[in-house]
Amino acid sequence: MDAAHLVARHGGALDRRRLHDLGATDHDLRRALRAGSLNRPRRGWYSTWPENDRRFRAMRVGGRLTGISAIAALGGWALGRHPLHVAVPTNAARLRSQWRREIRRADAPADDVVVHWVAPAHDRGSSTGIVALAEAIELVCRIEPAEQAIAVLDWSRRTGRLDRIELAALRERLGPLRWLVDASVDDCDSPPESLARTRLRAAGLQVSTQVSFTDGTERIDLVLEGAVAVEVDGDEHHRDRFEADRARDLVITRAGLHAVRPSARHVFTRWPEVQAALERALHERGILVVLHNSGVAQLARPATRRESAPPGLLPRATPELWRRSPAAGVGPGE
Numbered sequence: 001m002d003a004a005h006l007v008a009r010h011g012g013a014l015d016r017r018r019l020h021d022l023g024a025t026d027h028d029l030r031r032a033l034r035a036g037s038l039n040r041p042r043r044g045w046y047s048t049w050p051e052n053d054r055r056f057r058a059m060r061v062g063g064r065l066t067g068i069s070a071i072a073a074l075g076g077w078a079l080g081r082h083p084l085h086v087a088v089p090t091n092a093a094r095l096r097s098q099w100r101r102e103i104r105r106a107d108a109p110a111d112d113v114v115v116h117w118v119a120p121a122h123d124r125g126s127s128t129g130i131v132a133l134a135e136a137i138e139l140v141c142r143i144e145p146a147e148q149a150i151a152v153l154d155w156s157r158r159t160g161r162l163d164r165i166e167l168a169a170l171r172e173r174l175g176p177l178r179w180l181v182d183a184s185v186d187d188c189d190s191p192p193e194s195l196a197r198t199r200l201r202a203a204g205l206q207v208s209t210q211v212s213f214t215d216g217t218e219r220i221d222l223v224l225e226g227a228v229a230v231e232v233d234g235d236e237h238h239r240d241r242f243e244a245d246r247a248r249d250l251v252i253t254r255a256g257l258h259a260v261r262p263s264a265r266h267v268f269t270r271w272p273e274v275q276a277a278l279e280r281a282l283h284e285r286g287i288l289v290v291l292h293n294s295g296v297a298q299l300a301r302p303a304t305r306r307e308s309a310p311p312g313l314l315p316r317a318t319p320e321l322w323r324r325s326p327a328a329g330v331g332p333g334e
Helices: 003-009 016-021 026-035 054-061 067-073 133-143 146-158 164-177 179-183 191-202 242-254 264-269 271-284
Strands: 013-015 045-047 084-089 113-119 207-213 218-224 228-230 258-260
Touching: 003 013, 003 016, 003 026, 003 045, 013 016, 016 045, 026 045, 045 054, 054 067, 054 084, 067 084, 067 133, 067 146, 133 146, 133 164, 146 179, 146 191, 164 179, 191 207, 191 218, 191 264, 191 271, 228 271, 258 271, 264 271
Parallel strands: 084 113, 228 258
Antiparallel strands: 013 045, 207 218, 218 228
């Protein structure tokens, strides 16, 4: 029997007893281990995941991926580098290092692992190595920065990973943090676009998303105060579109907007320069506003528009993002 194929069909990890129940023998397991088609993350468990896979390392610790680590493993919009977040049962014992299963976690304190004692019980028989998506997103909203939480929510809505019922249930569970769900959107195309939108709203600007222009078939990523069009170039989304993007900028300019096109790297690593350029573009349009530093805990105050939006623009209004203050709890309406 092909033990590796059996394990892969059942989520990627099976324990020895379940494998025996499914017809695999110890000889089949030893043969798969020798061939390298199976690995053992913990005693009695067999997996098809490679040893550097986050799911394998989480199982070696003694649990499953959760939080931002689960999102990254699922291909979600995880910004930057993060420690390994592992959900373990409340009665878990014998936790191990993520790198060596013979080393106890207590003996490896600098293991770059964050353990969450939240799982009700150990996996029995089989495991996918990842907690339920809604559970992972809820943890992200509770412990990660707002920019990261909103990016994950944008991704889950854009890809349909969470439906409206699941999203409403998550919003209810979040309580005073439900404003994070309200700040996310269905139609964000990339992580840098999500990050730029969140920072600009936090800075106090009115931001419309995926705005139609010309004949309604084209959309602009973000429009600030009805006057400045921001097209965020993500490496994987725009790498081969240089000529088309420049032609698009000309069309946007003819529509009466000031076109600004920062790259993903600008958004991620040189945001103050992007923000300063956008502030100047607004000033040139007669919209005089001094932006707050994005990301600070303060109330967002919309700028005052000095001129109306260009004719033919079809904005899709979005609510302001209100940041929590250190002393207070939540934004307006809570």
